[in-house]
Amino acid sequence: MMWEERVESIKAGIVSASAVGLVFPVAWSMNNGVFQQADELAALQTGYLAGSLSGAIALFTGFLFGITYRYVIRQDPNLHLRSGAVLAFGLVRGLAQIDVGFTTQESVFPFLVLAGESLMLFAIARLVLDWAMGQKWVKPFP
Numbered sequence: 001m002m003w004e005e006r007v008e009s010i011k012a013g014i015v016s017a018s019a020v021g022l023v024f025p026v027a028w029s030m031n032n033g034v035f036q037q038a039d040e041l042a043a044l045q046t047g048y049l050a051g052s053l054s055g056a057i058a059l060f061t062g063f064l065f066g067i068t069y070r071y072v073i074r075q076d077p078n079l080h081l082r083s084g085a086v087l088a089f090g091l092v093r094g095l096a097q098i099d100v101g102f103t104t105q106e107s108v109f110p111f112l113v114l115a116g117e118s119l120m121l122f123a124i125a126r127l128v129l130d131w132a133m134g135q136k137w138v139k140p141f142p
Contacts (some may be wrong), residue, residue, distance in 0.1 A: 009067045016066025019128035024058045090119035
């Protein structure tokens with residue numbers, strides 16, 4: 001692997017992490033503000049420390065998604081590959097949250113919301129990466 005390819009992969013990771021980093025605070029704010037009215041979603045409310053840790057994890061997984069997505073899609077226009085990468089990352093993160101919900105809470109519904117949030121984060125990261133590749137800011141893997 002050439003040095004230029006590594007740089008492009010890091011650029012893809014940074015673009016993806018940036019997209020996740022811009023969207024995650026909105027989702028976190030909704031969990032702690034808008035959803036505060038619903039008793040079923042009370043488990044989504046977290047303090048700043050837990051929110052910061054969750055945000056750091058989201059940034060890191062967003063970075064890894066960007067690197068992986070670049071290799072998965074290469075220059076193939078196949079929508080199934082693109083959607084599959086989003087689903088793979090979103091489901092792994094989301095199902096882990098649901099698993100935690102099953103073991104720690106009586107209601108799993110709040111964790112289903114978090115799983116949907118994970119899918120949304122990676123879908124937005126994908127759209128931003130596709131746009132960045134279209135603008136030639138990030139080169140697809142050959």
